Amino acid sequence: xxxxxxxxxxxxxxxxxxxxxxxxxxxxxxxxxxxxxxxxxxxxxxxxxxxxxxxxxxxxxxxxxxxxxxxxxxxxxxxxxxxxxxxxxxxxxxxxxxxxxxxxxxxxxxxxxxxxxxxxxxxxxxxxxxxxxxxxxxxxxxxxxxxxxxxxxxxxxxxxxxxxxxxxxxxxxxxxxxxxxxxxxxxxxxxxxxxxxxxxxxxxxxxxxxxxxxxxxxxxxxxxxx
Numbered sequence: 001x002x003x004x005x006x007x008x009x010x011x012x013x014x015x016x017x018x019x020x021x022x023x024x025x026x027x028x029x030x031x032x033x034x035x036x037x038x039x040x041x042x043x044x045x046x047x048x049x050x051x052x053x054x055x056x057x058x059x060x061x062x063x064x065x066x067x068x069x070x071x072x073x074x075x076x077x078x079x080x081x082x083x084x085x086x087x088x089x090x091x092x093x094x095x096x097x098x099x100x101x102x103x104x105x106x107x108x109x110x111x112x113x114x115x116x117x118x119x120x121x122x123x124x125x126x127x128x129x130x131x132x133x134x135x136x137x138x139x140x141x142x143x144x145x146x147x148x149x150x151x152x153x154x155x156x157x158x159x160x161x162x163x164x165x166x167x168x169x170x171x172x173x174x175x176x177x178x179x180x181x182x183x184x185x186x187x188x189x190x191x192x193x194x195x196x197x198x199x200x201x202x203x204x205x206x207x208x209x210x211x212x213x214x215x216x217x218x219x220x221x222x223x224x225x226x
Contacts, residue, residue: 008033009043010052013065014197018103021088023062023070052203054149063150064091067098067193074157080106080123092156093136097186098193100124114157115164124186126194134182135162137169141178142213143226158182178222188216 009029016024024032030040044062048055054064062070068088075090077099090096090109100107106125113120124130139155146152159165165179191212195201204212206225213223 005033005035005039006043006047009040010047010065013053013062014068017065017068017070017088018197019086021068021086023065023068025061050203051146051149064153067091067095067102067189067196069095069153073154074111076110078108078110080108080125091150091153093158093182094156094185094189095153095193097124097130097189098196101126101190101192101194102196104194109158111158113160113164115159115168118160120158120160126190129186130182132181132183133161135159135165136180136182136185137165138178138180138222139173139176141222141224143224146226180218184216184218188212188218 012024012029012032016022026037026040026044029035029044030037033040041060044053044055045059047053048059052065053062054066055061056063064070067090069091071089073089073091075092075096077088077090077096079086084105088099090099090111093111096107096109096111099105104126106123106128108121108123109130110119110121112118120134122130122134136156136158140147140152144152159168162179162181169177169179192204192209210225213219213225
């Protein structure tokens with residue numbers, strides 16, 4: 001996002017995901033910015049290097065632009081307003097709250113508990129916290145999130161309650177991960193993602209994001225950002 005061209009490409013990716021629930025293609029971005037596909041592809045790779053978005057494994061399309069994802073994942077996010085027919089894939093429990101925060105929109109979130117397979121549907125919004133009993137499990141420490149960010153997001157899941165999250169962890173990843181209340185993750189998503197669609201958005205500094213984690217009580221080595 002160091003040049004007007006990269007800023008325009010970044011903003012078009014976010015605008016399209018927010019309004020249509022899909023990522024624009026490289027050709028579409030090139031057309032809309034009156035550029036070439038080669039130059040646009042170069043900008044996308046630069047944005048990915050800066051963690052401003054995530055490309056597919058082949059590097060030829062946008063995979064994620066947090067909190068949005070262009071591919072089906074474990075969460076479906078829909079507006080509570082019955083006149084708004086948009087819908088989005090949530091990359092994880094945290095990103096699902098982030099979509100609500102970025103759009104300043106009350107939403108319904110649909111997923112399933114990894115432990116028991118029970119469908120879970122809950123409401124959340126900028127001022128509407130999720131049900132108190134829900135728990136969210138983070139699979140790896142903050143310092144490792146971007147080692148494979150898609151895999152990280154895939155495993156940040158919502159469970160029926162803490163007991164289910166603890167049993168899943170004991171069976172599948174003993175001694176690993178971190179279980180938080182869903183309301184804590186919701187509280188983090190607001191300031192983390194709430195400005196993502198702002199015209200003047202600037203990437204948060206590491207220090208800023210670390211402070212957001214601390215303010216939500218997410219402290220200690222697990223939550224230390226790289």
